[in-house]
Each structure stands twice: as structure tokens, then as C-alpha cells.
Amino acid sequence: MSTAQTDVSSSELVDDVASIAPCELLQRFRGPGLLLAQDGAVLANNEAGDELVRLMGVTEERALDQVNETASAFLDVGRTGVPLSKRIVVPSAARDEGNLTYDITALPVDLSMSAGPGILLLARNVSLEGNLVEALVSSRALYRDLADCSGDFVWEVDASSKFSFVSPQGIVGYLPLALNGASPAGLAMDPHEASHLVALFAAREPITETEVWIRGEDGNAACLVASVRPLTDDCGEWCGARGVARDVTAERRRARELDEQRDDDALISAIARAIQQEMQPHDMLRAAARVLVTSFQAAAAWVVPLQADGNPLKPAARHIDSTMATDLPDPDFGTLMDTAIPSDEQAQAYQIWREGPFLCLLTHHWDVMNGFVVLLDTAGRAEAMLAHAADHLSNAIEHARQLRELDRLSRTDELTGLLNRRAFIAGVSESLALHTGEGAAGNLMFIDMDNFKAVNDTYGHPVGDALLTSLSSLMGDVIADLPCGDHLAARLGGDEFAMWIGSCGEAPGALAALTAERLVRAFNIVAAEYGEEVLPGLSIGIASATPGEELQSLMARADHTLYDVKRSGKGTWKMASENSLPTVEPAAQSTIGNGITGELSEGTS
Structure with a gap:
């Protein structure tokens, strides 16, 4: 044995x-x-x-x-x-x-x-298999008889390592006439693999159940599982080889498809898990970009939501491979999008194309473009994997967009689009906390529209709403013209507005005074368009934040200054002194600070 x-x-x-x-x-x-x-x-x-x-x-x-x-x-x-x-x-x-x-x-x-x-x-x-191989090696007649009735590919090579016999049915599209007298090297997919194929088909040592890929007659790759036995002459010298192989291309392709399906499913699961672990919209998309870099072996990935006008939302969520420079600039998304599929085909679920080193994906949600994904220097079957994940990336982008929209709605005033009271207080608090310089952290402006109730009673609420939106537009224009800084504008409720002019390297008091003067003059021009029977105006109280000053104190000074303006005739602005304090009980005032300081005392931020 x-x-x-x-x-x-x-x-x-x-x-x-x-x-x-x-x-x-x-x-x-x-x-x-x-x-x-x-x-x-x-x-x-x-x-x-x-x-x-x-x-x-x-x-x-x-x-x-x-x-x-x-x-x-x-x-x-x-x-x-x-x-x-x-x-x-x-x-x-x-x-x-x-x-x-x-x-x-x-x-x-x-x-x-x-x-x-x-x-x-x-x-x-496995006796049949072993005995058959030995019998085929020892008897050429038996070998050829079996080849005639076998469904497998059976061959023999001579001492010159060329095919001398091929079973009648041939293999992967090749007929015996095409193979007999030819070298196995001609079956190689790559010229560098030719010597390996010759060594297998003309083996000098027994080979059992070895997998080999060859070029089929149609030019496509085909997979064989081959067993080969060398032949020797009467002197014991090698004189050729005989072998049998079966075509397992279909099985290998099915196995590869299953592997690819697992890879695609793993990518989708990884994206879903990464997004679920984040709470903020931008962090969600940045986590998705991190998964894309890992899964695609890419140098970098960007996930960019599109705004309602189709322009990319900035900043883009991105992740860069650790081997790349961290200051890698963002690509020109607008230019890349211009190279996408023409607009008459943009009703597709997604579009994938390459532009130089970039692999691009344009996603749609309910037939509306909602996102843009860019990968740099991808590896493997990137297009197919990205296509499989397109719907899930689109859903992730849409989910992030909806969260951003919910956040915007919770932070803004519906009529004017300015920040609401809660978001404004939070923003000013953050600005004060981040300020570490010796000068003023910024200027708080409380703005009250004079005679607003009379405007509503006289001209109707549509005119009152138009005045409110006109004022919000003026405030937005003013902030757009200010030097860099963390400036904020808000509607606190009714006809009460506020602005925060953050520190930006210039004299904060002078900048706030110029802003207030511009608002008063511009609003007077707008108000004149509604007639002279009731003439609205603006009263503004300004307070500069002193180093270390608490928000409640700052708002009390701005509110007190606004009260002084209202009591002195309205329609102008005034800057509070550092030591200004209310001279009347807050309950007797009907100005802006009452509501805000009340919220602060209740722990609202």
C-alpha cells in the first residue's frame, strides 16, 4: 500500500x-x-x-x-x-x-x-481517475479512442512541444486543424505567459488538476483545469506529453461574479454604517468619502451635494489617503460637471465617466440631479463598483441634504430667511467664547422698526411683511460688504431684528456705527415708497463687547441703549458706553432685550 x-x-x-x-x-x-x-x-x-x-x-x-x-x-x-x-x-x-x-x-x-x-x-x-490516467499514458490507441468520445479537451504534444493530436471537439472555439502542429504558446493571453503554457502542455513532470487561463478563439479569456503526464521513449527520454482538460470558464466567471457581488454589497454596507455613525450632514458625507478611498484604493474622494441651482455646495466633503499631501486642492467641480453626459440624457439614475485621473459620478434623486462624486486614481473595477453604489450614494447625499434643510428651518426665520432668535444667541455666544484678543470681540446691534403696528393697521399686513423682507435684504447687503469676520443677522420676532458685527481687525465701534447709519438711511428710502401717512423707521442700540463680558450683560446694555433711542424720538442709532446700565426696571421696557435675557435665564442658548 x-x-x-x-x-x-x-x-x-x-x-x-x-x-x-x-x-x-x-x-x-x-x-x-x-x-x-x-x-x-x-x-x-x-x-x-x-x-x-x-x-x-x-x-x-x-x-x-x-x-x-x-x-x-x-x-x-x-x-x-x-x-x-x-x-x-x-x-x-x-x-x-x-x-x-x-x-x-x-x-x-x-x-x-x-x-x-x-x-x-x-x-x-478515486480509482477510476487514477487508473484512467495511467492507461492513457501507456496506450496511445486507448488515449485517442477516449478522446473521440470524451467531452473534455484531450491533447498530445510531440518532442518539439507542438500539438500532435487534439480531440475532435477542440477547446474554447479552436478546432483540431487550428491547433495541430502549433505551439501552446499561441494560446497565451499575454506573450509573457507563453513559456508557462508550453511548460504545462508539454510537462516534463506529472501535473494534476492545475488551473490555467488561455486565450479563446474569440479572443476572450478561458479557464481550463488540466492534468498532464509526460511521455518517454524506450530509452527513458522525454518525448512528449498527454493531457486532458475541462473548460471551467463558466464556473470561474460565476464565482468571480459572486465575489464581485460580495465586494459591492460590502461597499454599500460600509457606506451605510459610516453614515449611521455620524450626526452632522457634512460628517456623514465625509465618512462616505473615507469609505470610497478605502474600497477603491483611491488617492482621494470628494462627495459634493448639489444646490437647487445645480451648483456644487461648498465646502465639499472629502477624504484624502494618508500617503497623499493633506493640502491637495479640490478639483474644479464645475469643469468636471461640464464634461458629463449631455443634458438630454440626464434623466438617468446616475452617470459615470472619466476625465483625466478623475472618475466622476453624477447622481439623481427622483430624476433631479442631487450630487457629485469624484475619485482620484482609482484601482480595480472602479466603474462597476461605483455604478452599484450610485443609488446608495444618492440616497446618502439626499439624506444629508434633508438634514441640512431641517437644520436650516430650525435656525432661520421663515419670512425673511435670517437667523431666528435661538440660532442668533448661539452664534453670538460662540463668537464671544472663541475671542481671545484684548480688544472688543464684536458689536451687538438691536434693531427695532418704528411705527410697525401702525403700518399694519393702515396699509395691511402684506405691506408690513414687505417692509420686514426689505429690511432683511438691507441687512444681508450690509453684511456682504463688511470685511471678513463672523457677522450675523437675525429676526428675533415681530419687528425686532439684531446684528452681530464680529471682530475683523478694524475699529469695531466705528464699523458698527457706519453699519447702523447705512441701515437707517437705506431703510428711510425704502419706507418712503409706502406713503407719508404712517412713516416707519429704524431705532438701533449698539453695544461693544468688552473683554470677558458675559452675553447677558452685553445684551442688557444694547437693549438699554435701544430704549434710550426710542424714548428720545426714534429713527436713529446710539452707541452704548461700557458702564451704561438700565435706569428703569426691565418690566417697564418693551424693547428687544427683555425676551432674550429671559431665554438666557431659562438656560436657552
Whole structure:
């Protein structure tokens, strides 16, 4: 009996042992099987198990460990816990049947707390395969007869390593006439692989079940699983080789498709998990960009929501690979979008195209463009993966957009689009907290529209609303013209407005005074258009934030100054002194600060 260690299909059952009882697994196995104790005693066998008992030479007088070294090696599996597979060849009882060949696998199993470890011995009879190979090598006539009726690709090469015989059906589109007399090198997909193909088809050593990719007659790649046996002449010199191969291209393609599907699903899951772990819209899209860089092995990724006018929302959410410079500039998104598919095709669910080193994706949500994704220097099957993830990226972008919209609605006044009271207080508080300089952190302006109730009563609420929106536009224009800084504008409610002129390197008091004067003059021009029966105007109180001053104190001074303006005749502005304090009880005032300081005292920010 001869043995050779090999990988056999029975070893695939190793993973099942942990989840299936040994006896159940034994009965489910189609080939001969035995369940052995640690000492080699047979505890159970399946229907074909007697064949394995005879094969191993076990008798009542001779246990398995007394048979030979191979049998002892199988018993060692119970002690080591490491599975073992061996091929055993024994002579057949019938001379004309050749040798019997078995692939035997020993698996460690846990019998019970008391019995300890055992061994599951599983065998597969591969005699037909082995005997056929040997017969084909020894008999050329038999070899060719089999080739005529075989569905596999059968060939023979001569001493010059060229095909001298090819089975009638050929292989992957090639007919025998095209292959006979030709070198296997012509089947190579790449010239660099030619020598490897020649070495396989004209093997000098036996080759069994080796996978090889060749170029099919149609130019596409085809996969073969080949076994080859060398031929020798009467002097023992190599004179050619014979082999058999089967076309497994379809199986490999299906396996590859499954792998690709798993990769695509893993990408989608990773994007979903990354987004779910973030709370802020920008952080969500930045997390998606991080997943794209990792999954596509890209140098960088940008995820850019599109605004209602189709322009990219800035700043773009991006992630850059750690090997790239962190100051990598953003690409020109507008230019990249101009190279997209023409507008008459933009009703598609997504569009993917390449522009130089960039791979671009334009996503749609309900037939409306909503996002733009850019990848730099991608690897692998990037287009297919990006197409698979397009809908999910579109949904992520839309989800982030909706969150931004909800955040905007919660922070802005519906009529004017300015910040509301809550968002304004939070913004000023943050500006004060971030200021570390010695000068003023900024200027707080409380703005009240004079005679607003009379305007509503006289001209109607539509005119009053028009005045409110006109004032908000003026405030927006003023802020747009200010030097850089964290400036804010808000409608606090009714006819009450506020502005925060952040520190921007210039004299803060002078800048606030110029702003107030501009607002008063500009609004007087707007108000004159509505007639002279009731003439609205603006009263503005300004307070400069002193170093370390609390927001409540700052607002009280601005509110007190506004009250002074209203009491002195309205229609102008006034700057508060650092030590100005209310001279009347807050309850007696009807100015802006009452509501805000009340919110602060209740913990609202």
C-alpha cells in the first residue's frame, strides 16, 4: 500500500464537524466512513464503512494502530487535533482492474466528556481517475479512442512541444486543424505567459488538476483545469506529453461574479454604517468619502451635494489617503460637471465617466440631479463598483441634504430667511467664547422698526411683511460688504431684528456705527415708497463687547441703549458706553432685550 499526502474534497467537511454530531456527519457522507476511538477501536460506521475497514486491514486481532505507519498517523489526529489527508493505493483483488486508489481524510471530533477525542475517517474512491490516467499514458490507441468520445479537451504534444493530436471537439472555439502542429504558446493571453503554457502542455513532470487561463478563439479569456503526464521513449527520454482538460470558464466567471457581488454589497454596507455613525450632514458625507478611498484604493474622494441651482455646495466633503499631501486642492467641480453626459440624457439614475485621473459620478434623486462624486486614481473595477453604489450614494447625499434643510428651518426665520432668535444667541455666544484678543470681540446691534403696528393697521399686513423682507435684504447687503469676520443677522420676532458685527481687525465701534447709519438711511428710502401717512423707521442700540463680558450683560446694555433711542424720538442709532446700565426696571421696557435675557435665564442658548 503506497500513500501520498494530498488535498481532497473530504477535507472540506472540517468546518462542519463543529456544528454537526459525528454520527450524523458519518451517515451523511456518501463514501466509506468510520468513527474511531482514540485507541483505534471502531465505534461506528456508515453503510459503506466495511469497505474502509477492509482497506485499512483492521481485524478483531489487529487494531488500527498496529497496521502500519499511515494508520498510526491517522490516530495521531485525535491527539494533535490537526486534520490529515492522504492518498492510498492498494492492488485490486482482480488483476484486470488495476490498482485501487482512495483519498482518506481523518478529522478530529469530540465524542463526549467521558470518552474524550475521537477520529472521523472518511474515504473517497478515486480509482477510476487514477487508473484512467495511467492507461492513457501507456496506450496511445486507448488515449485517442477516449478522446473521440470524451467531452473534455484531450491533447498530445510531440518532442518539439507542438500539438500532435487534439480531440475532435477542440477547446474554447479552436478546432483540431487550428491547433495541430502549433505551439501552446499561441494560446497565451499575454506573450509573457507563453513559456508557462508550453511548460504545462508539454510537462516534463506529472501535473494534476492545475488551473490555467488561455486565450479563446474569440479572443476572450478561458479557464481550463488540466492534468498532464509526460511521455518517454524506450530509452527513458522525454518525448512528449498527454493531457486532458475541462473548460471551467463558466464556473470561474460565476464565482468571480459572486465575489464581485460580495465586494459591492460590502461597499454599500460600509457606506451605510459610516453614515449611521455620524450626526452632522457634512460628517456623514465625509465618512462616505473615507469609505470610497478605502474600497477603491483611491488617492482621494470628494462627495459634493448639489444646490437647487445645480451648483456644487461648498465646502465639499472629502477624504484624502494618508500617503497623499493633506493640502491637495479640490478639483474644479464645475469643469468636471461640464464634461458629463449631455443634458438630454440626464434623466438617468446616475452617470459615470472619466476625465483625466478623475472618475466622476453624477447622481439623481427622483430624476433631479442631487450630487457629485469624484475619485482620484482609482484601482480595480472602479466603474462597476461605483455604478452599484450610485443609488446608495444618492440616497446618502439626499439624506444629508434633508438634514441640512431641517437644520436650516430650525435656525432661520421663515419670512425673511435670517437667523431666528435661538440660532442668533448661539452664534453670538460662540463668537464671544472663541475671542481671545484684548480688544472688543464684536458689536451687538438691536434693531427695532418704528411705527410697525401702525403700518399694519393702515396699509395691511402684506405691506408690513414687505417692509420686514426689505429690511432683511438691507441687512444681508450690509453684511456682504463688511470685511471678513463672523457677522450675523437675525429676526428675533415681530419687528425686532439684531446684528452681530464680529471682530475683523478694524475699529469695531466705528464699523458698527457706519453699519447702523447705512441701515437707517437705506431703510428711510425704502419706507418712503409706502406713503407719508404712517412713516416707519429704524431705532438701533449698539453695544461693544468688552473683554470677558458675559452675553447677558452685553445684551442688557444694547437693549438699554435701544430704549434710550426710542424714548428720545426714534429713527436713529446710539452707541452704548461700557458702564451704561438700565435706569428703569426691565418690566417697564418693551424693547428687544427683555425676551432674550429671559431665554438666557431659562438656560436657552
